[in-house]
Amino acid sequence: MTIEELRARIDRIDSGLIRLYAERLETAAEIGKYKQEHNLPVFDPAREREVLNKVGAEAGEANENGVRALFSFLMAQSRTSQMLDRKQESELGKLIRRSVEETPKLFPEKAKVACQGVEGAYSQQACEKMFRSPAITYCKTFGDVFSAIESGECEYGVLPIENSLAGSVNSVYDKLLSRKCYIVRSARVKIDHTLLVKPGTKPEDIREIWSHEQAIQQCSDFLSKNKQWQVNVSSNTAAAARMVAESGRKDVAAISSGRCAQLYGLEILKTDIQNNSNNHTRFICISRKPEIYPGADRTSLMLALPDRPGALYQLLGRFNAQGINLTKLESRPVPGKDFEFMFCFDIDASVYSPAFTRLIEELDVTLEKCVYLGSYSELA
Numbered sequence: 001m002t003i004e005e006l007r008a009r010i011d012r013i014d015s016g017l018i019r020l021y022a023e024r025l026e027t028a029a030e031i032g033k034y035k036q037e038h039n040l041p042v043f044d045p046a047r048e049r050e051v052l053n054k055v056g057a058e059a060g061e062a063n064e065n066g067v068r069a070l071f072s073f074l075m076a077q078s079r080t081s082q083m084l085d086r087k088q089e090s091e092l093g094k095l096i097r098r099s100v101e102e103t104p105k106l107f108p109e110k111a112k113v114a115c116q117g118v119e120g121a122y123s124q125q126a127c128e129k130m131f132r133s134p135a136i137t138y139c140k141t142f143g144d145v146f147s148a149i150e151s152g153e154c155e156y157g158v159l160p161i162e163n164s165l166a167g168s169v170n171s172v173y174d175k176l177l178s179r180k181c182y183i184v185r186s187a188r189v190k191i192d193h194t195l196l197v198k199p200g201t202k203p204e205d206i207r208e209i210w211s212h213e214q215a216i217q218q219c220s221d222f223l224s225k226n227k228q229w230q231v232n233v234s235s236n237t238a239a240a241a242r243m244v245a246e247s248g249r250k251d252v253a254a255i256s257s258g259r260c261a262q263l264y265g266l267e268i269l270k271t272d273i274q275n276n277s278n279n280h281t282r283f284i285c286i287s288r289k290p291e292i293y294p295g296a297d298r299t300s301l302m303l304a305l306p307d308r309p310g311a312l313y314q315l316l317g318r319f320n321a322q323g324i325n326l327t328k329l330e331s332r333p334v335p336g337k338d339f340e341f342m343f344c345f346d347i348d349a350s351v352y353s354p355a356f357t358r359l360i361e362e363l364d365v366t367l368e369k370c371v372y373l374g375s376y377s378e379l380a
């Protein structure tokens with residue numbers, strides 16, 4: 001047979017498959033109606049297991065895995081169409097729709113905002129990117145930022161969530177999971193580390209360096225050329241700059257942003273001392289209530305998957321079926337549990353798109369745990 005003839009045969013098989021696919025979906029829709037009338041849930045895991053075992057056995061060893069994967073996809077499609085026919089929103093679907101309706105059309109220009117660190121911190125730069133005139137309260141720890149919002153002392157909080165070189169800020173993810181706050185905006189800030197000293201200090205005078213541990217890591221090449229310096233960790237790069245300014249010593253230096261030079265009366269001895277100049281941190285703005293402002297095109301979720309082969313594959317298949325892109329996928333251990341993991345997803349889709357609504361309905365109904373962290377847009 002020629003390739004053309006073989007392809008014509010495949011085309012005929014495909015037409016048959018399409019007809020059977022539509023027929024299967026129509027039958028599932030009828031079952032969906034029955035379930036609705038009899039108050040039965042859409043998802044029937046026992047029936048799905050039965051179907052998968054049956055078709056797997058029927059397919060025989062050679063085709064078992066492929067056939068099981070195909071049918072788990074087909075059943076997920078049935079579930080989506082049954083859920084959409086119900087026109088009954090899931091709890092999460094309702095929360096997102098109400099938040100879109102109730103959130104003002106403009107992001108506030110003024111607000112009481114909690115940031116971690118001291119004046120000059122990168123969090124402050126992120127905060128000023130997000131709000132035109134924020135009233136900033138500085139907190140000692142990330143946990144204190146959450147507490148300031150929970151107590152009502154501040155309306156919003158700004159926290160780092162991810163760095164392009166060091167990756168996710170895990171403690172912030174863990175707190176988002178355990179404390180009830182939502183992401184309402186994000187912003188990218190370019191990180192430029194500089195070496196700051198008291199005016200008049202010369203490079204050869206320096207004996208000690210102070211900075212935040214991430215900044216120290218990010219400048220490791222520069223520091224390894226100056227092994228005689230003793231490197232000390234401080235809570236924050238801006239706190240290190242303030243410490244140098246207040247120390248009265250001329251043998252200490254801070255790794256901090258150039259902005260802190262002016263702020264604390266320091267001199268820049270060297271700019272751009274990081275290993276990689278493409279260094280950005282993403283900051284999030286959190287609030288007590290979910291607020292979804294116009295233009296929200298990113299949604300963060302944390303999902304728990306059943307501990308079985310193919311669970312993540314099947315979930316990713318749902319994103320693919322809706323044509324939705326992911327900008328982040330990472331696993332996080334559940335705090336306090338042995339080897340239990342949740343997956344952090346950043347979904348790249350407008351909250352107004354039907355595909356996003358369908359996906360949310362599906363995830364909320366089928367997954368054991370789906371924690372919604374917020375829908376927002378990112379300032380570049």
Ligand SMILES: O=C(O)C(=O)C[C@]1(C(=O)O)C=C[C@@H](O)C=C1
Nearest residue numbers: 028031042043044047048075078
């Ligand atoms: O048998 C059912 O209850 C159906 O709704 C059909 C179907 C399927 O597509 O085979 C779809 C969803 C259920 O979770 C189980 C099976």
